[in-house]
Amino acid sequence: MKSLSTALVAGTILWTAGAADARPDARAMTCAETQALIQSRHAAVLTTGPDTYDRFVRQFGNECDWPEVPMSVAVPTMTVRAASTAARNRSSTSPVE
Secondary structure (H helix, E strand, O other): OHHHHHHHHHHHHHHHHHHOOOOOEHHHOOHHHHHHHHHHHOEEEEEEEOOEEEEEEOOOOOOOOOOEEEEEEEEOOOOOOOEEEEEEEEEOOOOOO
């Protein structure tokens, strides 16, 4: 009975790890697909380079916590090197990049 419960726990852990969504890669999507993904989820963490990722939010929403505000940014996509597709949270008191 103990081996059955151990096998059940191990199987559940492996299934959960395999079922987790991978982080979408913006470089493998078109600009329109990236925009649609962010709009549908309201916010998404996207891979932006070999070792980089960032959280992007829709521009006109309430996905930022106070005092952060959405600032328009360009995201590298498959079809456009830097498509203006999303917004990123920035502190309203920090200088603009």
